[in-house]
Amino acid sequence: MxxxxxxxxxxxxxxxxxxxxxxxxxxxxxxxxxxxxxxxxxxxxxxxxxxxxxxxxxxxxxxxxxxxxxCLTLQGVQYEDKVVTAGQFGEIRRGRFQNKPVCLKVIKLYERSHIGRALKGFTREAIVWKQLNHPNLLPFYGIYQLDDRNGRVCLVSPWMENGNISEYLKVNPDIARRPLIRDIVFGLDHLHAGQIAHGDLKGPNIMITPAGSACLADFGLSSVADEDILRWTTLETSTRSGGTVRWMAPELFDENDKIVRPTLFSDVFALGSVMYEILTDQMPFHEFAQNHTVMFKIFSGEKPSKPPSSAWADLELTDGLWELMDLCWSFEPDKRPTLPDIIEKLKADPLNPVSRRRARHLPQKPNQDVNVQSFTSMGFQVTESHQGExxxxxxxxxxxxxxxx
Incomplete structure (x- = not known):
């Protein structure tokens, strides 16, 4: 070697x-x-x-x-015909690989001639994803080609029974929010340390492990966002930059309709909006139903609304956390804090009574490895492990x- x-x-x-x-x-x-x-x-x-x-x-x-x-390709993946959910670049199906539940992210294609172009985009994401190894990043197993008439390809990862963070908090409203924010920040910090922008950070792209930890998924999707592939999208809230309007930084809205690639700075803007989601149980700009209205407000420098003081008694929101979110939403990208800055500010901000009460009821985790890292012994990693040196x-x-x- x-x-x-x-x-x-x-x-x-x-x-x-x-x-x-x-x-x-x-x-x-x-x-x-x-x-x-x-x-x-x-x-x-x-x-x-x-x-x-x-x-x-x-x-x-x-x-x-x-x-x-x-070595990125898998064989013998079984999958269900039923589509669990459809998103910007494709659909999600449930399957099994080596007798373990897996998630198949399938490219949405309508013409076989699109496969080569799509595969190139997915390959980029797969290669980047394969290099990442962190407790707060969803592991990657490999690429699998379906046996349908178009020969579509998909990315295979662990199936997370708890779903995404938005779904999880609806079912478990009294779960402590600060540890989840910490998980998200640590995962994003690991991406940024490698100069990798997530590109579409939002609640539905943050999964919850069996141990109740948060891990980031669907990073790198912006590499697939070109003019041809965007024809396959069915998610109306998505834009040409590959992100989702309510979480997007103003610089990603180009008035000339050019594709603007996400950056580390735009990720930080989205992080502020994810914190808003988690701490208030509301989407950013929840008062406005139309995405074009939200886009105009973000582009004009407006920020998500601050909850009324009467609501704070039931939230983990603090003045320090609001100030941090406000910094993340700075209109000028270089005015936004870095991930190391955010980590320090989170550490320095004391818990409020709601956070302390919820922290006392955190689920016991006798084996901390029962999180996303435990999945690395499954699936694609198994196919590598027997190769030895x-x-x-x-x-x-x-x-x-x-x-x-």
Whole structure:
């Protein structure tokens, strides 16, 4: 493995070798992508800068070659015909893999000719998702191709019986909210540390584990948001930027109708609105039914309404938390706090009586591993675990050597 790592370092640091790498096609591209993905999956890669460059090279080679690492694909996934829910880029189905319940996020396609384009977008999300390992990020198992007439593809992850945070809080209204906010912030901080924007942070994209912890899902979907693929959406609240109106930062609304990519700054704006959801049990701008009205208000610099003082006695909301949310909603992106800043402000803000009362009734967690991390022994991770030490063939090494001047 060391010689392959050394060769890859040389290739990524040399302009002509890197260009040659991106020009590889066919079977050779497949072999190289498999090598790069094995390096990314290896636990010995501790150099964060190299990992970032390696990930970027993998994504670029996927784009230029039209293929993706075979280790991302799954076989033998069973799934139900019934659609659980439909969303912006597809639909959710329930299934089983290695006798465990899984969630299938299926691309919504109506023409077989769209598959290649869609697969490229989903592959980007899959590769990014596969690199992430954190208790507050939903794990990724792999890509599976359905056996329907269009041969649609889907992303496979654990099935979360508790549903998303919006559903969970409706069923469990007296659950402590501060620990859930902390989970969300920690998960988003891990994404941002890798310079990855979530792009669509909102209650329905935050899942609840069996232990009652929150974990982020559906990050990276903005990479799929191009003009052709947007024709497949059925969710009217979604925009060309890949986000959802009530949680979106003003800079994502482009008056010229251009696609504006989400950023770390726009994630922070959305985080403020997620905190609003959790702490008030209301959607941002809940007073307004029409999304175009909400869009105008956000673009004009208006912020979600502050609950009346009479309502605070039943909420975990504090002056400190409202000030933090208000900072997250700053119109100018660079005026918004970073995730480390937010973590410190949350730590410094004392619990109010409602938070203290709810904290006393938190469910016992004798085994802290009964959270999202416990799922990593299932599914896709199992298919990797029996492989043992990562090994590369002589032909792999010779192929990489051939890219170097």
């Amino acid at each position: 060391m010689i392959v790592m050394l060769l890859v370092r040389v290739i990524l640091s040399n302009k002509s070798s890197y260009k040659r790498l991106l020009g590889v096609r066919g079977e050779e591209a497949q072999k190289i992508l498999n090598c790069l993905q094995q390096l990314l999956c290896g636990s010995t890669l501790k150099d964060h800068t190299l990992r970032s460059h390696l990930l970027a090279a993998t994504l670029r080679l996927c784009d230029t070659s039209g293929t993706y690492p075979v 990562v090994r590369f063939s002589e032909s792999d090494i010779e192929l990489l050597k051939g890219l170097i001047d």
